[in-house]
Amino acid sequence: MLTPALSATKPRADDLLAWYDRHRRDLPWRAKPGEAADPYRVWLSEIMLQQTTVVAVRPFYLKFLDRFPTVHVLAQAQEEVVMQAWAGLGYYSRARNLHACAKVVVARYSGVFPSTEEELLKLPGIGAYTAAAVAAIAFNEHAAAVDGNVERVMSRIFTIDEPLPKAKVQIKTLTEELVPTDRPGDFAQALMDLGATICSPKRPACALCPWMSPCQAREQGLQETFPKKQKKAEGQLRRGAAFVVLRADDTILLRTRPPKGLLGSMAEPPTSDWDPAYEPSRAVLDAPLEARWQRLPGVVRHVFTHFPLEMTILFAKVPKGTPAPDDMRWTPRLRLYEEALPGVMKKALVHALGDLPPEPAAKAENA
DNA sequence: CAAACGTGGAA
DNA sequence: TTTCCAAGTTT
Numbered sequence: 575m576l577t578p579a580l581s582a583t584k585p586r587a588d589d590l591l592a593w594y595d596r597h598r599r600d601l602p603w604r605a606k607p608g609e610a611a612d613p614y615r616v617w618l619s620e621i622m623l624q625q626t627t628v629v630a631v632r633p634f635y636l637k638f639l640d641r642f643p644t645v646h647v648l649a650q651a652q653e654e655v656v657m658q659a660w661a662g663l664g665y666y667s668r669a670r671n672l673h674a675c676a677k678v679v680v681a682r683y684s685g686v687f688p689s690t691e692e693e694l695l696k697l698p699g700i701g702a703y704t705a706a707a708v709a710a711i712a713f714n715e716h717a718a719a720v721d722g723n724v725e726r727v728m729s730r731i732f733t734i735d736e737p738l739p740k741a742k743v744q745i746k747t748l749t750e751e752l753v754p755t756d757r758p759g760d761f762a763q764a765l766m767d768l769g770a771t772i773c774s775p776k777r778p779a780c781a782l783c784p785w786m787s788p789c790q791a792r793e794q795g796l797q798e799t800f801p802k803k804q805k806k807a808e809g810q811l812r813r814g815a816a817f818v819v820l821r822a823d824d825t826i827l828l829r830t831r832p833p834k835g836l837l838g839s840m841a842e843p844p845t846s847d848w849d850p851a852y853e854p855s856r857a858v859l860d861a862p863l864e865a866r867w868q869r870l871p872g873v874v875r876h877v878f879t880h881f882p883l884e885m886t887i888l889f890a891k892v893p894k895g896t897p898a899p900d901d902m903r904w905t906p907r908l909r910l911y912e913e914a915l916p917g918v919m920k921k922a923l924v925h926a927l928g929d930l931p932p933e934p935a936a937k938a939e940n941a
Numbered sequence: 942c943a944a945a946c947g948t949g950g951a952a
Numbered sequence: 953t954t955t956c957c958a959a960g961t962t963t
Contacts, residue, residue: 949957
């Protein structure tokens with residue numbers, strides 16, 4: 575009587591929501607059940623979570639929210655301060671767009687986020703996913719937020735053979751058809767929680783899945799083969815040099831990178847160009863100033879999304895009063911934490927100086 | 942549309 | 953150690 579083909583039933587939002595009500599993750603940016611969501615916090619968290627794990631985001635989110643509690647505070651902040659708060663999280667164009675977006679929301683929308691997917695999509699740093707996520711989660715709009723989790727869940731449920739990213743259009747349509755009139759915000763979060771905790775990339779816990787029965791991939795035992803993806807070419811190794819200068823008054827030579835491109839608007843010790851053919855033995859020719867340069871043993875390795883980097887570190891001590899070259903500055907070693915130093919540049923400084931002084935502990939509000 | 946764009950953690 | 957990748961957007 576029971577035919578396996580029956581499993582081709584449409585997944586029910588109610589089954590997912592019932593699971594969510596029991597197993598929802600408690601996250602700092604997530605409103606408690608029954609509470610209204612704060613659009614600013616939802617938006618901030620969604621930007622931070624782009625291509626970034628919950629574990630990595632959590633401390634940054636808490637510190638960022640403490641420093642910029644409202645969209646008004648953020649809009650009025652200096653860009654350098656915003657970049658400093660983002661330093662270490664990666665994908666720094668997000669921080670520049672975040673700041674730009676805050677200014678638009680304050681200037682054009684009086685500090686109130688627009689509530690529709692369509693309007694949100696116009697704002698800097700907000701793309702198809704984030705527009706739908708904020709609309710649904712913060713405003714309970716009937717929007718389908720399709721991120722990597724949802725792509726995985728949907729491609730498994732419907733055994734979508736088309737590889738990503740081509741399958742995105744189809745997945746968006748399929749997801750829209752499942753969004754309930756009732757709780758679109760919870761549905762969006764439930765779907766992402768499902769992808770993050772049950773329908774994981776490897777070893778999905780199908781036995782615990784509220785959508786096990788309608789899942790076509792599970793029925794065929796092929797859940798781990800979805801989603802199909804086209805592979806990206808891996809980048810070629812680039813080499814370069816970084817120049818760490820310690821002045822006698824315990825200051826370090828830094829500069830700010832151009833606003834666009836790799837590590838845009840972030841701080842760094844002066845560096846050479848990075849190129850596969852770079853010759854570390856000739857690095858001193860690229861030095862920012864005359865000094866007795868010392869080539870330190872070893873290299874600093876770092877892996878960017880699209881290429882690996884090997885940096886040779888040159889170190890020099892210079893006398894008090896040495897002027898900074900054009901577009902560079904001296905920063906006290908004890909205040910390096912105030913600089914917007916990306917991870918790779920922190921590595922370079924640590925290689926030359928040893929551990930950097932820690933940031934002073936934030937003052938406790940209720941000590 | 943393919944490529945650029947960071948980082949750190951897990952298997 | 954290698955591989956994959958985590959709540960994507962912009963150009």
